[in-house]
Amino acid sequence: MQSSFMSFSFGCRVNEAEKQLLDQNLLDAGFVWDEKNPAFYIINSCAITQKAEREVRQHIYQIRKKYPNTRILTTGCSATLWVKNNTKPTGADYWINNTDKKTIPDFICSLTTRPTYTQTDAKTPDKFLHSGKMMIKIQEGCNRFCSYCIVPYLRGTVKSEAISDIVKLIQQTKQPIKEVVLTAINTEAFGKDTGETLIQLLEAILQHTKIERVSFGSIHPWSITDEFLTWYKTNKDNPRFVHFFHIPIQSGSDTILRLMNRQYTTDELLKRLNQLYNIDPHALLATDVIVGFPGEGEKEFEETYQFLEQSPISKFHVFRYSPRPGTAASKMKYEPTPQKKRERSQKLIELGKKKMKLTT
Numbered sequence: 001m002q003s004s005f006m007s008f009s010f011g012c013r014v015n016e017a018e019k020q021l022l023d024q025n026l027l028d029a030g031f032v033w034d035e036k037n038p039a040f041y042i043i044n045s046c047a048i049t050q051k052a053e054r055e056v057r058q059h060i061y062q063i064r065k066k067y068p069n070t071r072i073l074t075t076g077c078s079a080t081l082w083v084k085n086n087t088k089p090t091g092a093d094y095w096i097n098n099t100d101k102k103t104i105p106d107f108i109c110s111l112t113t114r115p116t117y118t119q120t121d122a123k124t125p126d127k128f129l130h131s132g133k134m135m136i137k138i139q140e141g142c143n144r145f146c147s148y149c150i151v152p153y154l155r156g157t158v159k160s161e162a163i164s165d166i167v168k169l170i171q172q173t174k175q176p177i178k179e180v181v182l183t184a185i186n187t188e189a190f191g192k193d194t195g196e197t198l199i200q201l202l203e204a205i206l207q208h209t210k211i212e213r214v215s216f217g218s219i220h221p222w223s224i225t226d227e228f229l230t231w232y233k234t235n236k237d238n239p240r241f242v243h244f245f246h247i248p249i250q251s252g253s254d255t256i257l258r259l260m261n262r263q264y265t266t267d268e269l270l271k272r273l274n275q276l277y278n279i280d281p282h283a284l285l286a287t288d289v290i291v292g293f294p295g296e297g298e299k300e301f302e303e304t305y306q307f308l309e310q311s312p313i314s315k316f317h318v319f320r321y322s323p324r325p326g327t328a329a330s331k332m333k334y335e336p337t338p339q340k341k342r343e344r345s346q347k348l349i350e351l352g353k354k355k356m357k358l359t360t
């Protein structure tokens with residue numbers, strides 16, 4: 001009982017990468033995964049929308065009810081926000097800020113009697129690991145400050161992992177993995193603080209590890225640079241690099257992109273996407289797009305629709321905008337009605353289905 005745990009992650013792939021690493025650290029320290037009576041339950045929370053926050057609150061409540069004696073530790077973006085605003089819900093025992101996440105294994109060890117045995121088959125039933133995928137966080141924080149996004153306020157300053165540490169993590173993992181998925185809050189910021197680059201990271205992984213496949217969780221529009229395109233041109237036939245690019249563009253209207261503070265134009269974006277497509281017409285391009293942003297009238301929505309129609313992107317994740325308190329966009333006016341958001345979301349989902357059919 002003293003040395004058992006469970007964990008759960010909400011939200012983005014960076015959170016999932018953090019959970020996988022935390023699980024591994026606890027397993028290495030001799031803890032066991034126990035779904036019947038875990039001594040510790042760690043929640044890595046998300047705060048991207050108010051709905052996400054609500055779900056975390058509900059989860060804490062459910063876990064407290066299901067495991068009355070477990071010690072619940074909550075971390076992640078909701079936890080950081082609630083600690084900051086002094087709005088922590090009841091139910092959890094410990095709260096750890098995003099910036100202190102790395103200390104969690106030591107903190108948990110300090111609360112319990114350290115296990116004295118070594119495990120021979122230490123595993124968690126993680127859904128990604130189960131399918132042979134290891135998420136690796138390569139970077140933390142963002143200084144883009146897109147107007148709708150709370151993340152820069154909760155994830156702190158940009159901090160990249162050293163390439164040598166990422167390579168070591170892959171070389172030393174005990175999990176039976178086939179693919180590493182490189183995840184970042186903003187890939188563009190990778191290496192800005194360490195003087196390293198994404199290309200150097202990819203080269204190092206391909207050269208110094210035996211991993212079968214390398215992919216990106218998302219690669220942000222600012223990372224599709226001339227340098228990256230040149231690298232991809234010479235590596236597009238390398239079967240170890242997964243030819244899938246999830247590029248979150250968020251809108252195809254210049255007016256909305258400006259209001260979102262995305263700092264690129266649709267012309268620049270389309271040029272980059274076409275360059276990528278011309279290098280490798282078989283690569284799958286996917287995106288996130290928000291409908292119903294403040295200021296999105298029929299004209300702006302139509303621009304986004306046409307942009308997506310003519311772009312080589314064929315997979316869309318469509319999100320209906322909801323204001324996030326504490327962000328610049330939450331103070332903007334002229335938000336489309338919920339009905340309009342539903343209709344627009346439906347139209348883009350239909351377009352996505354049509355385009356996916358054409359590519360398969």
Ligand code: SF4
Binds near residue numbers: 144
């Ligand atoms: S790039 Fe924009 S949307 Fe992404 S984390 Fe940074 S501020 Fe948020």
